[in-house]
Amino acid sequence: MEFFENIGKIRYEGKGAxxxxxxxxxxxxxxxxxxxxxxxxxxxxSYWHTMxxxxxxxxxxxxxxxxxxxxxxxxxxxNKAHAAFELMNKLDIDYFCFHDRDIAPEGDTxxxxxxxxxxIADLLGELxxxxxxxxxxxxxxxxxxxxxMHGAGTAxxxxxxxxxxxxxxxxxxxxxxxxxxxxxxxxxxxxxxxxLNTDMAREQQNMAxxxxxxxxxxxxxxxxxxxxxxxxxxxxxxxxxxFDAATVLAFLRKYGLDKDFKLNIEANHATLAGHTFQHELRxxxxxxxFGSIDANQGDPALGWDTDQFPTNVYDTALCMYEVLRAGGxxxxxxxxxxxxxxxSNSPEDIFLSYIAGxxxxxLGLRVADKMMRDGRLNDFVKARYASYESGIGKKxxxxxxxxxxxxxxxLAMGDVSTNQSGRQEYxxxxxxxxxxxx
Ligand code: XLS
Ligand code: CA
Ligand code: CA
Numbered sequence: 001m002e003f004f005e006n007i008g009k010i011r012y013e014g015k016g017a018x019x020x021x022x023x024x025x026x027x028x029x030x031x032x033x034x035x036x037x038x039x040x041x042x043x044x045x046s047y048w049h050t051m052x053x054x055x056x057x058x059x060x061x062x063x064x065x066x067x068x069x070x071x072x073x074x075x076x077x078x079n080k081a082h083a084a085f086e087l088m089n090k091l092d093i094d095y096f097c098f099h100d101r102d103i104a105p106e107g108d109t110x111x112x113x114x115x116x117x118x119x120i121a122d123l124l125g126e127l128x129x130x131x132x133x134x135x136x137x138x139x140x141x142x143x144x145x146x147x148x149m150h151g152a153g154t155a156x157x158x159x160x161x162x163x164x165x166x167x168x169x170x171x172x173x174x175x176x177x178x179x180x181x182x183x184x185x186x187x188x189x190x191x192x193x194x195x196l197n198t199d200m201a202r203e204q205q206n207m208a209x210x211x212x213x214x215x216x217x218x219x220x221x222x223x224x225x226x227x228x229x230x231x232x233x234x235x236x237x238x239x240x241x242x243f244d245a246a247t248v249l250a251f252l253r254k255y256g257l258d259k260d261f262k263l264n265i266e267a268n269h270a271t272l273a274g275h276t277f278q279h280e281l282r283x284x285x286x287x288x289x290f291g292s293i294d295a296n297q298g299d300p301a302l303g304w305d306t307d308q309f310p311t312n313v314y315d316t317a318l319c320m321y322e323v324l325r326a327g328g329x330x331x332x333x334x335x336x337x338x339x340x341x342x343x344s345n346s347p348e349d350i351f352l353s354y355i356a357g358x359x360x361x362x363l364g365l366r367v368a369d370k371m372m373r374d375g376r377l378n379d380f381v382k383a384r385y386a387s388y389e390s391g392i393g394k395k396x397x398x399x400x401x402x403x404x405x406x407x408x409x410x411l412a413m414g415d416v417s418t419n420q421s422g423r424q425e426y427x428x429x430x431x432x433x434x435x436x437x438x
């Protein structure tokens with residue numbers, strides 16, 4: 001059964017493409033910066049937005065049909081799986097990411113939910129083998145069900161904690177069974193609304209313990225991939241514990257989790273935290289925890305998580321610049337945690353949105369490669385810090401200077417005689433040149 005009958009395989013047609021159902025910039029087998037674009041970008045489909053989200057919002061019901069021709073929830077889940085692989089094949093996407101509850105509907109009991117997961121995971125395994133697709137990462141939805149109204153790993157109720165642990169154990173088993181390269185913790189409701197009812201220290205300690213148990217269990221059943229925490233500052237709770245990359249880093253180090261965990265940086269979450277996407281990526285990379293990316297974009301005029309398909313090439317270029325600087329992905333990739341707008345409600349829109357996002361990242365990679373090869377930006381930064389390469393600066397960089405020595409140096413100097421321009425506008429202009437010439 002074909003679910004997207006009107007749409008054929010999307011191919012690279014380049015500049016002369018005449019149909020919207022073609023890639024203009026994403027040429028999977030073209031080598032850029034030493035690897036094929038396919039290897040550099042490692043695109044993944046998000047199961048939840050793509051196969052499940054029907055376009056509901058606070059004010060209205062769904063506008064996009066996602067039952068795939070079935071009424072029974074398990075039949076629908078099976079059809080969804082077939083439709084997912086058709087979509088990935090047609091878009092030439094190699095990976096997917098999923099929450100447990102995206103792939104199989106929750107049952108009345110944990111036992112029933114797990115049995116349903118087993119059925120669908122077996123089907124996914126067969127389809128993966130048949131179509132050569134892989135799991136970038138799996139995760140557990142520990143936020144949707146009302147039992148998680150106060151959080152999961154940070155719940156004040158130990159029974160809820162236990163339930164979450166059981167659910168995560170199963171999600172890890174499924175991820176490992178399907179050969180997943182990563183496992184994500186996004187702290188759905190791991191945060192709080194008011195300290196008047198919250199023991200923050202206990203909640204964070206419990207969360208760390210849940211993560212420690214998850215790591216130990218996953219390693220015991222052979223998982224060799226990366227764990228990720230996905231920072232997000234707010235929504236749904238007012239204070240999400242995983243606010244941003246720096247906050248998560250402090251948490252990981254405090255609890256000794258930094259050897260097993262890396263970060264999954266989402267563009268829209270970065271902007272919600274008041275940072276640029278590039279900033280969050282740099283914090284992760286500089287601290288050895290750059291892992292994976294949720295590729296989407298927010299709307300600067302809106303203060304919430306709009307999860308739009310990424311089309312802003314400045315952002316994708318600066319993102320891919322960070323990825324290339326960090327040496328590329330290892331287990332991670334670009335997961336399109338993005339949904340079509342509620343008004344973009346036809347199956348064609350899903351394809352057009354993925355094409356837009358994939359092409360925006362392909363363009364970003366092409367620009368980032370030019371930025372690296374051109375070298376002007378890197379050289380500028382290097383020259384800006386040249387004073388630390390010799391003399392007193394080298395002593396500071398080596399950590400051998402003392403306060404007394406620096407005082408003597410400053411007294412002899414009288415005052416700082418030169419301070420060179422930071423040339424921000426010029427550098428932004430260089431970026432434009434690299435983006436739009438040639
Ligand atoms: C929600 C998050 C979520 C995670 C996976 O804002 O982006 O979708 O990526 O649980
Ligand atoms: Ca995300
Ligand atoms: Ca999001």
